[in-house]
Amino acid sequence: MKVWNLLIVGAGPAGLNAAIAAAGEGLKVKIIDEFNRIGGRLLGQLHQEPNGEWWNGIDVANRLHEKAITLGVKIESGVSVYDLEQSEFGWKVYTSEGMEKTEKLLLATGATEVPTPIPGWTIPGVMSIGAAQVMGNVHRVKPGNTCVIIGANVLSIAIANELRLCGVEVKEIVISQPNSSLTHSGTPEKVMESLLQLTHLAPSVLLRQAGRVAKYIHPSLAVKFYPKNGMNILDIPIKIKTAATEIIGDKKVKGVKTVNIRSNGEIIPNTERITEADFVCIAGGLAPLPELAALTSCEFKFVHELGGHIPLHSERMETNEPNLFVAGNITGVESAKVAMAQGTVAGLTIASEIKGNKKHSDSAIEEALLTVRKEREEALIQFQPNIARARELIYQQFELDWKAESPKRSIS
């Protein structure tokens, strides 16, 4: 049975670009993805860039897919990886189609959505915002004619616009109930703060408008003057002073019950209202998907800015586990372009370990690292503030724990 030089789990932007970089250096590479199409979360993405051009994720995915195939990468879709095991040659990878052997293993499994449970969220017709994105943009199925989105963040605003382009009437974006242990976004003030921070670099009309109310003033003031009836962004009212308390319906969603709230999250009495809708989207945020790494003895860190638990890793995408690498959203939630750039770094790092031609590869890796930093700085969508700083700390921690001294294992 063949032993691959590199096996990659996940055919999103990170996995595809890693494969392209590694195969470009002459490695025998295979990618496995459980979805039936290649491209990961790219497939759902459609937004306008600062220069006015459209970012069409499906086109990007097709381009990367073709390039990988041309370089001889073997790609399998519709296959899940369910277990991993260290072995003398590297890794045994267990999939729904049998076992694969590989010297090096790259986990590029992306991110998952975190729901915000609210009464009624189990009624048919309630879905995550990402599910609505996939239905509309990937499967070309309109989830309904009218919708309410619960959760005001950069992703929900972007996807609201995509739904609008699909012909859905997005009646309103409201926030989830504050003062509950379920939400991380919290009071209108907190929501405003994150929206403002997230949009300071975002020059597209869509995202800039969210921050426009108060680009240069304090969030608390911005909330104070934020209109009770919300602000319209491309005809979609964003109401950060309205909170959803319950989703109503029996066999099918009928609508969302809301109340008005003050800046500090306090409910204003007698403001209960029902907004009818065919379907309801919950936008609770994203978290890295580290399942496979968690089956190994990889060290983990919880980093709020990066979306949750991530495998500790170096800037070159190594983990403390020999022959195990990570790239893309599993290392922290960021936009597709950052994931692509990280993929290149991982592919080159792995090629350099296998080929052992350090001189040649070091300069290529340095260049790829610069691209990651540049993409991060210029990213249109930033899921959390202070990502760059949080990443620096992770790289330092890795050097401290795993590089500084031998023996390799630190006890902490």
Next chain:
Amino acid sequence: MAGEKTIVCRCEEVTLETIVDTIEQYSCSSREVKLRTRAGMGYCGGRTCRNVIDRIVAATNGEPIKDELQLSYRSPIRPATFEVLGGGHENES
């Protein structure tokens, strides 16, 4: 609050109220919440509720979420048939 009406773990139908009560009574970790209430132990293997449980525990205890994963992952991390698990597909020599 509508804690008794808010389901957190869909697979095992565990409510927010049950989880918060458990944390308050035993001042416990996500792992203990799982063992006591079955939240996170359902068919989806906690894929849907795991991050939410961690957040509720952190908020209720007033502590940050720990670096170590409290709700562990176990193989197989995807539903797999006995044939697959038994190596029936394997093309190993």
